[in-house]
Amino acid sequence: RRTLHRVRDAAVAHRALNKNADAFLDRAEGFFPVVLGTGLRRAERNETIVTASHGPHWRALRCNLSADVLHPSRVASLAPLQQEAAQALVAGLFAKVQGEAASVVIRGDLNRAAFSLLARMCFGDGVDGHCVESMEREMLDLLATVGELIPVVDGSWLPQLLYRRQLTHLMGALGRQKLMYLPLIDARRRPESRVYRGGGVAYPYVDSLLDLRVPNGEGGGRRALRDDELVCLVSEFLGSGSGSTVACVEWTLAHLVDRPEVQDKLRREIDGTDGGAVTIKSLRRGMPYLNAVVLESLRMHPAAPFMMRGTHGDGAGVMGATTVPNGDGLMVQFVLGDIGRDSKVWTDPDEFRPERFLAGGEAEGVGPLPGPKEVRMLPFGIGHRHCPGTSFAMLQVKCFLAALVREFEWADDDCGSTAGGVDMTELDVFFKVMKKPLSARVMRRSSVK
Numbered sequence: 001r002r003t004l005h006r007v008r009d010a011a012v013a014h015r016a017l018n019k020n021a022d023a024f025l026d027r028a029e030g031f032f033p034v035v036l037g038t039g040l041r042r043a044e045r046n047e048t049i050v051t052a053s054h055g056p057h058w059r060a061l062r063c064n065l066s067a068d069v070l071h072p073s074r075v076a077s078l079a080p081l082q083q084e085a086a087q088a089l090v091a092g093l094f095a096k097v098q099g100e101a102a103s104v105v106i107r108g109d110l111n112r113a114a115f116s117l118l119a120r121m122c123f124g125d126g127v128d129g130h131c132v133e134s135m136e137r138e139m140l141d142l143l144a145t146v147g148e149l150i151p152v153v154d155g156s157w158l159p160q161l162l163y164r165r166q167l168t169h170l171m172g173a174l175g176r177q178k179l180m181y182l183p184l185i186d187a188r189r190r191p192e193s194r195v196y197r198g199g200g201v202a203y204p205y206v207d208s209l210l211d212l213r214v215p216n217g218e219g220g221g222r223r224a225l226r227d228d229e230l231v232c233l234v235s236e237f238l239g240s241g242s243g244s245t246v247a248c249v250e251w252t253l254a255h256l257v258d259r260p261e262v263q264d265k266l267r268r269e270i271d272g273t274d275g276g277a278v279t280i281k282s283l284r285r286g287m288p289y290l291n292a293v294v295l296e297s298l299r300m301h302p303a304a305p306f307m308m309r310g311t312h313g314d315g316a317g318v319m320g321a322t323t324v325p326n327g328d329g330l331m332v333q334f335v336l337g338d339i340g341r342d343s344k345v346w347t348d349p350d351e352f353r354p355e356r357f358l359a360g361g362e363a364e365g366v367g368p369l370p371g372p373k374e375v376r377m378l379p380f381g382i383g384h385r386h387c388p389g390t391s392f393a394m395l396q397v398k399c400f401l402a403a404l405v406r407e408f409e410w411a412d413d414d415c416g417s418t419a420g421g422v423d424m425t426e427l428d429v430f431f432k433v434m435k436k437p438l439s440a441r442v443m444r445r446s447s448v449k
């Protein structure tokens with residue numbers, strides 16, 4: 001069992017993750033419910049990128065995703081797919097808002113759009129829509145169960161005894177995922193599936209995983225990934241990529257509903273860009289206010305509530321933990337929401353104020369990832385283990401928001417709000433989500449003008 005230490009302070013995070021980065025390269029073993037549930041010994045475990053220890057296996061998995069699938073230069077080629085997903089999201093809302101306005105709980109629509117895009121990137125084009133829906137349902141179920149377990153998993157084996165029901169449910173969900181994913185993975189093994197016809201996904205994630213050879217441990221040489229490993233990696237891709245972007249878009253919309261003047265200002269920027277047709281080019285060229293709005297949202301509500309690292313000797317010293325029982329090491333939990341609202345670093349940290357990220361603002365130059373000189377927020381982590389989906393996710397969130405704000409006006413829905421406006425209560429489960437899903441009054445702009 002390891003000792004758990006929580007970091008809520010930006011300066012301590014900087015001391016650990018920038019100044020002593022090498023001591024914090026590892027994940028905290030045994031912290032992840034899936035690992036706890038399977039209970040496999042490390043040598044047999046189906047590691048994902050998140051769970052793998054720093055070393056050659058992790059490096060092979062991570063390089064494959066970040067260099068072959070999500071490298072910033074590749075993200076440009078995924079942009080048309082993101083645009084298509086945004087258009088499908090808007091079309092779905094048009095269907096819901098048939099009159100002038102409607103009350104909409106947006107989370108489900110966002111999740112469908114984000115998940116379908118990732119499923120396409122994962123398995124290629126042509127996966128049946130019902131199959132995608134079933135995968136999405138199972139993923140939501142899995143994330144909900146993992147979310148129940150995360151607060152109680154502390155690196156010991158006790159939760160395995162106390163939370164048997166949730167662990168059994170988790171194993172069932174993983175088993176059902178396996179049944180759904182394996183036929184789709186097998187389909188990608190057929191040579192004809194590798195013919196790229198243009199206009200779709202050029203190199204699906206599954207193809208990259210099938211081509212990958214990972215170090216064979218003590219046996220030496222390299223080997224292909226086992227079926228169970230492929231299933232876990234696909235699950236990680238679909239799960240970590242969808243819920244995170246959905247949470248970020250939902251939180252941002254909630255603030256736009258709460259602060260109509262911010263929404264108007266954002267809409268003016270969007271309307272003024274390329275005649276209102278927001279393209280990936282225009283998003284990449286700038287749109288400083290949209291960028292500021294998204295960063296402010298991520299500062300206050302980082303989609304991943306915590307970031308886990310494991311450390312020993314030096315790292316434990318940096319944390320001020322001089323006595324670590326049994327020399328087992330220290331599990332360090334960086335509380336990302338608290339770090340982004342550290343009052344020693346931010347003025348009025350609980351206020352949604354995107355202007356702070358604009359030129360002349362207190363956070364001018366602060367981006368999604370911190371530089372080596374200071375840590376002010378950590379929405380995508382930091383260092384070697386920072387989120388490999390950062391560029392892709394930022395683009396996707398902006399793409400969805402730009403489309404939603406261009407086509408609709410978003411207002412407070414009386415039924416869904418408290419007397420004080422939108423209910424911003426947070427719930428830390430697998431992701432940091434709105435405790436009460438956003439319900440907004442959505443008006444088509446054509447009917448507003």
Ligand code: HEM
Pocket residue numbers: 049050051062236237238240241242244245248302303304306307308378379380381382383384385386387388389390392393394397
């Ligand atoms: C708004 C969206 C997202 C947020 C806020 C987010 C946040 C994070 C954070 C905080 C970490 C931990 C980083 C660290 O320990 O330094 C992480 C890791 C990771 N994320 Fe994301 N993420 C997002 C989207 C995505 C997407 C779209 C994907 C892939 C499709 C992805 C895949 C991963 C993976 C595989 C890791 C593990 C990296 C490693 O351990 O080497 N994430 N993410």
